[in-house]
Amino acid sequence: MPGQNETSVTLHGCKIHVLRGGAGAPLVYLHGAGGGGLWLPFMEDMSRKFTVLAPEHPGFGRSDTPDWLDGIHDLAMFYLDFLAAEKLDDVHLVGSSLGGWLAAEMAMFDSSRLATLTVIGSAGLFVPGVKKNDIFLWSAEETARNLFHDQAMAETAAKLAVDPAGEDARMKNRYMTARLAWQPRFYDPLLMKWLKRVKLPTLVLWGENDALMPKEYAAAFKKRLPQAQLEIIPECGHVPQLEKKDLFTERLTRFLAEAGR
């Protein structure tokens, strides 16, 4: 039995869905552009030692789309208030892709409730001269396929991505991704300047074969974050938490244990 509860939280006039499971120090997982709402196997693993909270962002999936949501800063402010409203302290903040960007923004503005930061295949920065693909010119099928290095996983994902049952959520998620990331494309000039404010133990975790955020982006995060350590997962695409779940869980657990000492 999956050990999670589905709950909802209303804040700033916006009701969001939050999955919760486990016990221990809080670990908040922020999903990427593809959306959340699923209790994933790595969450189940992590919930053995942590209280895992996995919200669906405003504007995504089953959560409301508030009028005030114009950009990534709005989302960062919302989640900082979410941490306060939930009375969460010493939070291990983990974000993937767009969620990693969001996590970095939150930490930049206010890290007082945070214990650690983990960014996975994260957006948010711009590295001159490194070609990034344009996911807004990819079909849903192509996007899903390009997330993975493992071809069998890629094909499974591509099939799921055209399942009519998920069409409404996919369109909603795609809309909000454009709202947040169209221009500047998946980065924030403010974060470029002020990410260095973040004085937290940070894990920069990346798939070696990430086709969405090339691994030069991992180096860019590492460079700006003095307390960061870099983990490159070999033979892995954009979402190591799915593609190399066991290795991912092991590395994250080890980092959190070391940081907690």
Add this chain to the structure above:
Amino acid sequence: MKFFFFHLMPYAHLDPDYDKEYSTDWLIYPNSNYDPKKGAKLYNRYLDEIEYADELGFDGVCVNEHHQTAYGMMPTPGVLAGALSRRTKNVKIAVLGRALPLLNNPLTVAEEYAILDNITEGRLVAGFVRGIGVEYHASGVNPTESHDRFHEAHDLILRAWTEPGPFAYEGKYYHLQYVNLWPRPYQQPHPPVWIPSQGSSETIRWAAAKERRYVYLQTFSPVTALFRYMDMYRDEARKAGYEASPDQLGWSITTYVADTDEQALKEAKPHIEFFVNKFLRMPMEMLLPPGYLSLSSMKGVMAAKTSLARKRTMEELIEQGQFICGSPATVRAKLESYQDRAGFNLLLPNLHFGTLPADLTRKNTELFAREVMPYLRNRLPGGAKAA
């Protein structure tokens, strides 16, 4: 019926085999394929063709706006309208851009249109559009802001034209401490506003509103869509408490006339098919970026899967009323029947299309002017003569 000669100015030297390597001639098709020597000749030829429409007695001419594509070479239509403003003497000049949401400062268009209106002493028709989806890829402007930016830019331009300056403007996207337009438009209170669209109920409701009563233009669509959206405009006008005039409705239609049906079909076929299958070719992700349409409209479109990648024949286009082609009698009969059903009084024939060469364009324009226009000039929907 009033007649506005409409030109899209395509880069006619587009390699017919480009689509073996590229999915589209928009956005990602390298501009190394643009030859400035050939392009220069085309610009001058096309401007000649538009100016000729003035000599032949058209009521107006239209230029158009698209970016980063071989489909049309008019990314800044105001430049071409400026060239035409001095060389034409009688025609109205309709700028069927400008894509307002793409602007960083809408006053640039308020100024540009005001200058054109002054030079021509009131021959300008001011077009306002959102721009098709691909323009949001080309400009970087966020497509989820498209509707809001359009409305804000429109309101700012109208205020700049009609309210005494200087005044301050504070919007969500545009912030100006001083709005004080020099020159003011020649036509008072402002030039006529036309709204070209492929058909969006939001746009139609907005254009038909009592305080605006803007001209609505249906662009490249099957006649079933034309009929539906013209009916919708009239319904919206009635809901707003007035009857829409046929002068508030226009149709842009690619047209080819020759002495006989057979000759017209034979001469037009390669060029209209090049237009629709080569120039218009575009993947859905490019045409409809997220947020360009509301989620509910987007669902409808995706369900219909009307991909622009599908090859179409001239015969299909004629059948669907997206192309009118034939002898003068055939063309007149079709236009009369479509006018009666749709109720428009403005016709914007695209008498150049695709790769149609200069000699056939000239012949088409002459035949249209001599054998079609005079017969329909004073005709209203239902066949009545205009006073």
